[in-house]
Amino acid sequence: MSVDLPWTRIASLAIRPVLFSGNQEGSLGGPTLQIPRLGDRFAADIETAQLQQNAEGRLLIATLTEATTGDAKIAIRQPNLPRLSIAGAPVIDGAGQAGASLNIRGAQPGAALFRGQYVGLIHGGVSYLYMLSGNVIVRADGKATLSLWPMLRFLSVDGETVDVTPSIEGQLVGFDKGAKWVRNRVDPLSFSIVERV
Incomplete structure (x- = not known):
């Protein structure tokens, strides 16, 4: 089960693609071919500001520690939409x-x-992050077709949730050394959440 991380003292969150697709170079000057593959996904690289030894700082460190043996999840904030x-x-x-x-x-x-907006698809209780690759206006019947990047990583199940206030969920990477306490504060932390599938 994933641990929800609070936005306590989060200084930055950068979403980046994790690619399994690639290119095959042409031999003897031939064309380079794109090789799309299922499994492209996202990771979020997160940095905190300096933490204080208070309830909020302890909560963030506690949730990160718990996520080392499970998974981590954090809301994606999309300002200026x-x-x-x-x-x-x-x-x-x-x-x-x-x-x-x-x-x-x-x-x-x-x-x-809007193109570039993130949405989540909740499949089997796990949040999968996708980016819209085109603009769309919902029709009068409440239906729409979303263009997504990357390709779907599972066959859809009718009625599963589309989350327009999504989260990224996956393996916590980079917190293996824990938090460094210095007098009455904790040095800034940096870690990543990498989608598993």
């Missing part, structure tokens, strides 16, 4: 979908989603 809401309860519309697009239903008619 237009305020037109996707309110409602968007879910996956149809089982067995694969590839780089996904049909959804139950969203607010007229709501807009």
Whole structure:
């Protein structure tokens, strides 16, 4: 089970792709071929400011310590998105979908989603992070087709949740040395959360 990390003293969070796709170089000057593969995913590199030895600092260190034997999860904050809401309860519309697009239903008619915006798909109780690769306006019936990057990493299950306030969930990397206490403070921490699938 994943441990939810608080945003206590988080100074930066950088989302980066973890790629299993690649390129095959052409022989003797031939063309280079793109080799798309399933399994491309995201990681978040996180740095904190200096922590104080107070309740908030202890909570962050405790949750990071717990996540070393499980997984970590943190909300993705997306500042400056237009305020037109996707309110409602968007879910996956149809089982067995694969590839780089996904049909959804139950969203607010007229709501807009934008290229570069992150969404989460909750599959089997795990949050999978995706980025929209195109703009979309939800139709009057509450349905839309989302263009996603990377490709879906599972066959869709009808009715599973589409989270427009997503989190990144996965293996905690880089906290193996723990926190360094210096007098009445804790030095800044840096760690990553890498999606497992």
